Amino acid sequence: MLNRVLPRYAEHAYALLRIVAGLMFAQHGAQKLFGALGGKTVELVSQRGLGGVIELTGGLLIAVGLATRWAAFLASGTMAVAYFQFHWKFHTGEQLFPVVNRGELAVMYCFFFLYVACRGAGIWSVDRRN
Secondary structure, three states: OHHHHHHHHHHHHHHHHHHHHHHHHHHHHHHHHHOHHHOOOOOOOOHHHHHHHHHHHHHHHHHHOOOHHHHHHHHHHHHHHHHHHHHHOOOOHHHHOHHHHOOHHHHHHHHHHHHHHHHOOOOOOHHHHO
């Protein structure tokens, strides 16, 4: 039964996933740039400041589905850099595993946004209206 019913909603589920992930990603940027949601502000003219700008603007663009492929591609690359620079730290042994080095969110965002960049915005997006 699920094999017949659920595929009908695949596009809707993808749109919801894109919107929620974009808004969650934007919150990380709001933390860095404005100290919102329990975050601490970072220097705007710094690598973390640039990351915050990409997270906030990229997340919002992905959520509304505007310039989605470009925003998602940039967000994916940003998360790849975040993982390798701040989580992996080029250690051997257990530190290589994201669950140990606390990099699983960066890895998930990286690959999800890469998928969005490949697939596009889909339904419920500004890009779709163009």
